[in-house]
Amino acid sequence: MRGKCWIFLGLAVLSFGLAFGQEFPRNETLYISGAAWGPPTDWNPFITWSKANTSGTVGLIYEPLFFYDPVKDELIPWLAEYGKWKSDQLFEVKLREGITWQDGTPLTAADVVFTYELGKKYPAIYYSPMWDYLESVVSVGDYYVEFSFKRKPLYQEFMNNLYNIAIVPKHIWETRTEEEITSGANEKPIGSGAYKYYAHGPDRNVYIRNEDWWGIKLLGLKPAPKYIVEIRFATNNLALGSLLKGEIDLSNNFLPGIATLASLGYVKTYLPKPPYMLSANTAVLFLNLTKKPLNDPAFRKALAYAINVDAIIDRAFAGLVSRASPTALLPHLSKYVDQDVVARLGFTYDPAKARQILAEAGYKDLDGDGLVEAPDGSKIYLEVTCPFGWTDWMEAIRVISESAQAAGINVVYRYPDYGAWNTALVTGTFDMTLNNWASLSNTPWTVYNLLFNHPIRDIMGSGNFGRYNNPEIFALVDELAATPPWDEEGMKSICSKIQEIFLTDLPMIPLWYNGLWAQYVEFVWKNFPGDYEGRPHWLPCTWAGYWQMGGLHTLCVIEPAK
Amino acid sequence: MTRYFVRKLTIYLLTFFLAVTIDWIIPRFMPGNPIQTMLSRAALRAEAVEVMRGYYLKAFGLDVPIWQQYLNFWKAVFHGDLGVSVYLFPKPVIKVIAEAIPYTLAILVPAIILSWIAGNKFGAFAARRKWLDSTLLPMGYFLTATPYMWLGILLAWGFGVALGWFPIAGGYSFAMTPNLSWKFFLDLLWHWFLPFASLFLVMFGGWAIGMRNMIIYELEADYSQYLESLGAPRRLIRSYAFRNAILPQITGLALQMGTIAAGAVVTETVFSYPGIGSLIVQAIQNQDYFLIQGCFLFIIIGVLLANFIVDIVYLIVDPRTRRGMIGEI
Numbered sequence A: 001m002r003g004k005c006w007i008f009l010g011l012a013v014l015s016f017g018l019a020f021g022q023e024f025p026r027n028e029t030l031y032i033s034g035a036a037w038g039p040p041t042d043w044n045p046f047i048t049w050s051k052a053n054t055s056g057t058v059g060l061i062y063e064p065l066f067f068y069d070p071v072k073d074e075l076i077p078w079l080a081e082y083g084k085w086k087s088d089q090l091f092e093v094k095l096r097e098g099i100t101w102q103d104g105t106p107l108t109a110a111d112v113v114f115t116y117e118l119g120k121k122y123p124a125i126y127y128s129p130m131w132d133y134l135e136s137v138v139s140v141g142d143y144y145v146e147f148s149f150k151r152k153p154l155y156q157e158f159m160n161n162l163y164n165i166a167i168v169p170k171h172i173w174e175t176r177t178e179e180e181i182t183s184g185a186n187e188k189p190i191g192s193g194a195y196k197y198y199a200h201g202p203d204r205n206v207y208i209r210n211e212d213w214w215g216i217k218l219l220g221l222k223p224a225p226k227y228i229v230e231i232r233f234a235t236n237n238l239a240l241g242s243l244l245k246g247e248i249d250l251s252n253n254f255l256p257g258i259a260t261l262a263s264l265g266y267v268k269t270y271l272p273k274p275p276y277m278l279s280a281n282t283a284v285l286f287l288n289l290t291k292k293p294l295n296d297p298a299f300r301k302a303l304a305y306a307i308n309v310d311a312i313i314d315r316a317f318a319g320l321v322s323r324a325s326p327t328a329l330l331p332h333l334s335k336y337v338d339q340d341v342v343a344r345l346g347f348t349y350d351p352a353k354a355r356q357i358l359a360e361a362g363y364k365d366l367d368g369d370g371l372v373e374a375p376d377g378s379k380i381y382l383e384v385t386c387p388f389g390w391t392d393w394m395e396a397i398r399v400i401s402e403s404a405q406a407a408g409i410n411v412v413y414r415y416p417d418y419g420a421w422n423t424a425l426v427t428g429t430f431d432m433t434l435n436n437w438a439s440l441s442n443t444p445w446t447v448y449n450l451l452f453n454h455p456i457r458d459i460m461g462s463g464n465f466g467r468y469n470n471p472e473i474f475a476l477v478d479e480l481a482a483t484p485p486w487d488e489e490g491m492k493s494i495c496s497k498i499q500e501i502f503l504t505d506l507p508m509i510p511l512w513y514n515g516l517w518a519q520y521v522e523f524v525w526k527n528f529p530g531d532y533e534g535r536p537h538w539l540p541c542t543w544a545g546y547w548q549m550g551g552l553h554t555l556c557v558i559e560p561a562k
Numbered sequence B: 001m002t003r004y005f006v007r008k009l010t011i012y013l014l015t016f017f018l019a020v021t022i023d024w025i026i027p028r029f030m031p032g033n034p035i036q037t038m039l040s041r042a043a044l045r046a047e048a049v050e051v052m053r054g055y056y057l058k059a060f061g062l063d064v065p066i067w068q069q070y071l072n073f074w075k076a077v078f079h080g081d082l083g084v085s086v087y088l089f090p091k092p093v094i095k096v097i098a099e100a101i102p103y104t105l106a107i108l109v110p111a112i113i114l115s116w117i118a119g120n121k122f123g124a125f126a127a128r129r130k131w132l133d134s135t136l137l138p139m140g141y142f143l144t145a146t147p148y149m150w151l152g153i154l155l156a157w158g159f160g161v162a163l164g165w166f167p168i169a170g171g172y173s174f175a176m177t178p179n180l181s182w183k184f185f186l187d188l189l190w191h192w193f194l195p196f197a198s199l200f201l202v203m204f205g206g207w208a209i210g211m212r213n214m215i216i217y218e219l220e221a222d223y224s225q226y227l228e229s230l231g232a233p234r235r236l237i238r239s240y241a242f243r244n245a246i247l248p249q250i251t252g253l254a255l256q257m258g259t260i261a262a263g264a265v266v267t268e269t270v271f272s273y274p275g276i277g278s279l280i281v282q283a284i285q286n287q288d289y290f291l292i293q294g295c296f297l298f299i300i301i302g303v304l305l306a307n308f309i310v311d312i313v314y315l316i317v318d319p320r321t322r323r324g325m326i327g328e329i
Helices: A002-019 A109-121 A128-132 A155-162 A178-183 A214-218 A236-245 A258-264 A297-306 A309-316 A331-336 A339-345 A351-360 A391-406 A418-427 A444-451 A471-481 A488-505 A551-557 B002-029 B034-042 B046-059 B066-079 B093-127 B130-145 B148-162 B182-219 B222-230 B234-270 B276-285 B289-317 B319-326
Strands: A029-033 A066-069 A074-077 A080-087 A090-095 A134-140 A144-149 A195-201 A204-209 A227-231 A278-287 A382-385 A411-414 A432-439 A508-516
Touching: A029 A236, A074 A080, A090 A109, A109 A128, A109 A134, A109 A144, A128 A134, A128 A155, A155 A444, A155 A471, A178 B046, A278 A391, A297 A351, A297 A391, A297 A488, A297 A508, A309 A391, A309 A508, A331 A444, A331 A488, A339 A488, A382 A391, A391 A411, A391 A432, A418 A432, A418 B034, A432 A444, A444 A471, A444 A488, A471 A488, B002 B066, B002 B289, B034 B046, B093 B130, B093 B182, B093 B234, B093 B276, B093 B289, B130 B182, B148 B182, B148 B234, B182 B234, B222 B234, B234 B276, B234 B289, B276 B289, B289 B319
Parallel strands: A029 A227, A382 A411, A382 A432
Antiparallel strands: A066 A074, A080 A090, A090 A144, A134 A144, A195 A204, A204 A227, A278 A432, A278 A508
């Protein structure tokens, strides 16, 4: 009797599993993966570090004044109809008329002023440093906003923030306490964007299209999917399996073996040929300059020549990435690379040259084990780390360690857990580690502000983890920040000076461009952007910070496959 | 009888007290500092760092001396307020756990109970049938020695990918949101089946082997031989033997409770099943003091409770224990 019960229950479960329908109609839902790192816990645009888990918060639900298109390198007026510099110290923004919040209230200049002024009131808001040079943000009527500056502003930072600061509704946020604004969860968010919050679970975010979105009328853009379900897979192979079966449409995960699958046609990618992926950020090997012998520029130079980047590209990424410019700038900003400086001071993979540099600097192999000792005779032991589980980086640091050892430098690889790795990174206790926060942006300043972040503090949370202390380069980075965007020649000349010092000292080593991982299948949706005949050029990326760099536009150009 | 219970309860309370103290101590010995983690994530400028540091110290109750933190922890335990998670800031720990616990209980409790019942029945059945004993019991050895996650991956591949009968990830379909409907309930069951099966099968093997050995031992005992020689029917002998054989299995069940928590952790990771197991792994990897504390507290309470229940069951089932207590000091 009991046995029969089990068989019956089993059959019932199976048959129902095959027979039930779905709540979200498949042909109206876009399934994506690859953005979230952890369970969604807040939809607060002011808690920046958790936005990866609810990446649609800025871009889908809340919107900034402008969007940015990295392919064409131009700012796209979004909530703003236009923005112009009326003088060196006055920036005027005209808002579009007819924008409403998702609760029906009109969006006006008062909301913009309120949002920017939050940075003045609360130092914990991430853009509060802007108020060092911002004098005031005032509304002129309902649709004009004037930003006036005390003195020459940090133009680069200001322009960069134009497509990152999400405008929030004054009538909802003005009654909140400081605690709620800076650390509240902001559940049931009301933004101005094309999608509303619908549901979430520990491994998913669901958004539903805002049928009253202003962009439908004012921009003539309508996102095609009614529902977006963003899934967080525990492991990448689950994502790969789902993608191949068509259970997800677009994946922004790094998936192993994609190069082979793309060449065989099982998945599609942005580029039809290797490296298949666009570049999203620069993977930089940070060296801790507070430790010997990493404080010796000659040693660092030798290390740069010793690392076999091609092997990394081959073994760790199967050809999905490309070698980075030694200046760390991404390809779309290549106009700011001084090719002359690179020709003189750049480095390539050359173990013989590495050994020569080491020998000239006094590093000799005293005990015959094939590894050099420091000029003062002390043994060299360095650890290169990356978080455990990041399989591509784990392989990359294995290559780094092997090629360094082949050139005589004793580097071993370690995989601490993410928490421990992150703590070591920002508190400066690591030896050598990878970091790729230097990502796509509208200005070379963001990269150099990350690499040469200053002043040096106990916790370096925003860059310069190796604590490179060079007042000359810090001054140049500040000068770059203060250079107006219309002064391209000025920017180029400062970048050239920065690159000269950077490549002479080499406090960190740019290795490769990490990819804008994007692969899709066309069972349910087609016309994804890509470098194909007649296809749109937008970046098909759903990571946090990328919805306003092409992600939302991708939703507007895809079409149902049937 | 009461003395027995009082003694048992005292032991349990002592264990609870020690376990909770250790639970409180462990995260504090972990390298890393949750405030530091929070601040470095926020990437703030110098002035803001100090403001936020003060705020976080208060929010996490770390601005009081250590002994007071310890007392506060006990107070919190009895109020059910386990603090705020660092990894899932600003969600309270109790809410995080409350959302994950149903999934873990759903795979653990049926797996433990059903595997125990089915394993014992099967072991007893197979004990005296030569063909079953020699073919299927080796399977039992194999199953019990199999690591949970390996069997999980095998099932996921076989039934999930190759045959496509079951999903291999998640607690419920990505096309649904939780609601009170048959459709959703069946979807939950559909996702529940493979994680449950991988726990069930491994434990089943263990119980089957154990029971089979106990039955054979009992059937060789003097009273069984005597009954047989008197001509008693096989069923009667077997039913006596079964009741005697089941006693060590009950003890084994109590011991199993502690170790099964580890099984749940790996199984949930393999299937991306959103239970306490996955939560613990993520909390440890992200050095979230309070979430680790909270999860382990639940496991401590669960294991102690389960042990207590098994103790009572043992009392009910074994008359010798009841008799023996009268003579106990």
